[in-house]
Amino acid sequence: MKITKDNEISLVKEILKKLGASEEDCELVAEATIDADLKGFTSHGLGRFPQYLKSIEAGTINLEDNITIEKETPAIALINGNSGFGQAVSYKAMKLAIKKAKEIGVGCVGVHNSNHFGVTGFYSDLAIRDGVIGLVIANTEPAIAPLGASKALLGTNPIAIGIPSDTYIALDMATSATARGKLLEARRKGNSIPEGWALDADGNPTTDPDEGLKGSILPFGAHKGYGLAFMIELLTGPLVSAAWGKEVTGTADPTKDCTKGDLYLAIDPSKFVDPETFKEQTEAFCQEVRDTGDTFVPGDLEVKRIAEAEANGMEIDEKLYEQLKEICSDLEIDIDSYLEE
Structure with a gap:
């Protein structure tokens, strides 16, 4: 599944608006989210978005x-x-x-x-x-x-x-060696991480993102x-x-x-x-x-990634799709209307 730039912006804004965020906050969060995904920093884009919703639910993000x-x-x-x-x-x-x-x-x-x-x-x-x-x-x-x-x-x-x-x-x-978000993303997708990124809780090298999150990143x-x-x-x-x-x-x-x-x-x-x-x-x-x-x-690599993402859309992995689907279902939003095969 893929999502276009405009659809991602619209989706983020609709979710936040239904949760009670201000128009300004909806706009700024959407802009920052799509900026990450267009540049290829997907661990900090839509993939990180569910974290913000959990923060709203927990009261650690103040909507006022x-x-x-x-x-x-x-x-x-x-x-x-x-x-x-x-x-x-x-x-x-x-x-x-x-x-x-x-x-x-x-x-x-x-x-x-x-x-x-x-x-x-x-x-x-x-x-x-x-x-x-x-x-x-x-x-x-x-x-x-x-x-x-x-x-x-x-x-x-x-x-x-x-x-x-x-x-x-x-x-x-x-x-x-890498952002923590890369480990969080790898764990969500069920992927291993490259050698040289992290150590487990005992200080041993690991390619398991969950062990790296429990231990330390180099x-x-x-x-x-x-x-x-x-x-x-x-x-x-x-x-x-x-x-x-x-x-x-x-x-x-x-x-x-x-x-x-x-x-x-x-x-x-x-x-x-x-x-x-x-x-x-x-x-x-x-x-x-x-x-x-x-x-x-x-900056050259980001320019290239932005052009590719704007032309071809951005991939949504199955586990992120399921997370977004659950969020949208609770808010009576049709997630599939925003996505492309």
Whole structure:
């Protein structure tokens, strides 16, 4: 079964609307969900959507959300998300960072008391669209064990960077060998995971996603990924009045309050250099990279995947279909009307 871009957006919005979400939240969650699937990050798209519905049912997502700005200066702000949809809180946080960057050159906004927000790059993309550089980091429930240890203590702690240019230049990655969502997706589909992704609870390598979720996910690049995850833990925990380490909950378990933190940074290139010159030099470097051979610039793969998904639709596996069918049945929505064979 497949679903088209427009049908996925409509389905997500109809489900959320029937559950009582605001028009704005329906729109933002749908946009973030389809963004993940179009880019090929299916573990954070429609496949992750049932988690949000469980959070609504458990009361860990507040449908009456409205952010509170707890601290603010011309350059920074600290936001309490009041347990709203992570997508809505993050959108508002990034937009505020962009506004500040446009005014004084840089904007930095910290967030706590939010929820899982989908793919990190969706928010750095917002900066690109407004002609500024975007950088987004976040922490998650423990998934990575410190080097030499076997018990998970750090999150997969993603980082995304977007550079405004005439072509799409963007990096979106976890600091672990893979995102936790990839293991959750593999478990749902009944698939094994590649060697080198995870360890079981005893610290032994495993290709069983369930054992990996019980144990720990390896950092990418050994000490390099671990070091980056460690630093992000501090920048999105203590710095923004959020939890860190073993106290971070709610990014994978929807029944628990989400205690993670996020940091959104926007930089206006025009405050440094002529923006057109910046774009020209950026594109020149990208071309130098491409001219070296059969390689790619960060963002190229996503552009290719988006084109393929928009042309051919996106696959819905049987188990995800059953989950969505149950959800839609309870809400008197005809799931099959949204799907194609």
